[in-house]
Amino acid sequence: MPTASRVRENLNPHHIARQQFDSALPYLEDITDLKGMSEWLFEPERIVKLTLPVVMDDGGVRVFRGYRVLHNTARGPGKGGIRFLPDVNEDEVKALATWMTWKCAVVDVPFGGAKGGVDCDVTTMSSAERRRVTRRFISSLGDDIGPHTDIPAPDMYTDAQTMAWVFDTYHMMHPHENNLGVVTGKPLDLGGISGRNTATAQGLAYVLERLLELGEVPGVTGIKGSRVSVQGFGNVGRYSAFILRDMGASIVAVSDVAGGAADPNGLNLEEVEAHFKKTGSVLGAPGTHPLDAKGPLGVKCDILIPAALESQITLKNVDRVKAKVVIEGANGPTTPGADRVLADKGIVVVPDILANAGGVAVSYFEWIRNLENALQVELAEINQRLRTQMRDATKTVLATYHDLRNHVPAYQTRWRKATRDTQPLTPPDLRIAATATAVGRCWKARAERGIWP
Incomplete structure (x- = not known):
């Protein structure tokens, strides 16, 4: 490995996500129609870019940029947080949405990946200004989010209060419906679930x-x-x-x-x-x-x-x-x-x-509770379900890792025949094993569903 001082890395997060994806591709069980399927599985399904004018406390108008990326819905509706950060950008949100797809798949939660962001600095904003930014963002997204299409959650510098505003805004635009499932990470009084913060x-x-x-x-x-x-x-x-x-x-x-x-x-x-x-x-x-x-x-x-x-x-x-x-x-x-x-x-x-997939696992529990209008679940039960799910996912990834390590020459030979690429494969590690597990599950779902029309 060259010394750090001689290497310049591309730190663009979407580029990094692509590198991780490409490193895992040779280790998938099925690489039929590799070029078309791999492009379909990596590229986002939808990218929404928004201009968000907001009246600030001083009466002036500031314009923010908002993003919502729906990456992949092969295994279920989109799922992913909303972050409020000054430098958030499209490539960052695309990468985060991509990782959400894989995260949901690796712990076998029936969601796809999504992510959102607004380029604001909440540390300099009042609660009223944060509320107005949130409501403007959600109202501008309109039907690009929904309980069965794309379900936000908290992320950096957003919290349960922010999610309450997300729910209320969406509900005002869709009255007379059960809209609790449009967002997770809500306060307990609004359909949230015990243990989501932790x-x-x-x-x-x-x-x-x-x-x-x-x-x-x-x-x-x-x-x-x-x-x-x-x-x-x-x-x-x-x-x-x-x-x-x-x-x-x-x-x-x-x-x-x-x-x-x-x-x-x-x-x-x-x-x-x-x-x-x-x-x-x-x-x-x-x-x-x-x-x-x-x-x-x-x-x-x-x-x-x-x-x-x-x-x-x-x-x-x-x-x-x-x-x-x-x-x-x-x-x-x-x-x-x-x-x-x-x-x-x-x-x-x-x-x-x-x-860090525990957050989306418990979000899934909250979403199910909301769709069914069910009673609150005790924290001990939530943690037991979470423990089982995370331990099972860990065991699966480790089993995949050891299997890949034991069969690298076979994967190398198959890859060369399929692609004519003579470069040695990246040696498998836990990231490659987890990504191969996740992408393989998405690949299988896509193949089983087919292409419509």
């Missing part, structure tokens, strides 16, 4: 627990007694830290956009969280060593959880990683180049489409 982190913990039980990470036999470093102190990062701490791990570092806090003897998470709530950052929490925002990536630990943004572990900093396993709480945090370096160093990477 579902992504809880699912990550179940995947990690199963992985370690099966002996897949040399030198780490269980969560109890392990040392964990977390980049990101939002919903996923914060809850992951608390959940794993409660399972017996020691959390040695955390960070947010402003900086980080570390303690090799283990952080007092309650004190760190109190400092975060008081100051807006974990940086400077009492009794901790300061880090920069990416500092946890280089902390010596057993388990590293990148739970911030895309492309955080790259060829420029991958050599800093000292963990034995990287489990991705964020979407797309590790570049393909960094993946190969980590693999060469013997560091296991648990891919995002498996590791």
Whole structure:
């Protein structure tokens, strides 16, 4: 592998998603009609771009850009969050929608993939301004979302309150119908479900627990007694830290956009969280060593959880990683180049489409409850269902991984005959195994449904 200083990576997330897709294609069970089917499975079904004029609190008008991408509906209606970020763009949303398709398929949830975003900075906006942006976005989308077509959810800088506005806006435009299923991640009083806030982190913990039980990470036999470093102190990062701490791990570092806090003897998470709530950052929490925002990536630990943004572990900093396993709480945090370096160093990477799929699994439970107008489900039951689903998905991906590793020459020969490509295949890892599992399920659904008309 060339040194990081000599390599320039393309960090465009849609380009990265394409690389991951192409690396997995040779390992699919069925590559009949490869060119047409692969293009159909990768390209989005629909891209909606919107101009959103909004009246701000000062009476002036600001124009925002909104995006909603429906990637693939082979296995069910689109599903994916809405993020409010200043730099969100079409390629980012396309990549996230693509990963959502694979995420739903790998945990066998009958959804397709979708994603949305608005280029706004909510940290500078009032609640009334956020509400008006949300309502303008949803009203402009119109029937491009719906309980049986495309179902949003929370994402970065959106929450249950935002989803309440999504539901109410859609309901005002579609009166006299049961519209609860148009969005998940809602408040409990509006058809939400217990455990949705913690579902992504809880699912990550179940995947990690199963992985370690099966002996897949040399030198780490269980969560109890392990040392964990977390980049990101939002919903996923914060809850992951608390959940794993409660399972017996020691959390040695955390960070947010402003900086980080570390303690090799283990952080007092309650004190760190109190400092975060008081100051807006974990940086400077009492009794901790300061880090920069990416500092946890280089902390010596057993388990590293990148739970911030895309492309955080790259060829420029991958050599800093000292963990034995990287489990991705964020979407797309590790570049393909960094993946190969980590693999060469013997560091296991648990891919995002498996590791952080707990959120969409519990969203599915909420959606079913809404369609049936059913009563609330107890948190213990939700977590048990989630645990079963995530452990089963982990077992499936691991079985695929070991099967691929044992038959690389056969896949290589088949690929050369089908494509005349003589380049060696990318050695299978857990990301390739998870992607091949997911894409294979979508491929099968597409083939069984056929092309209409």
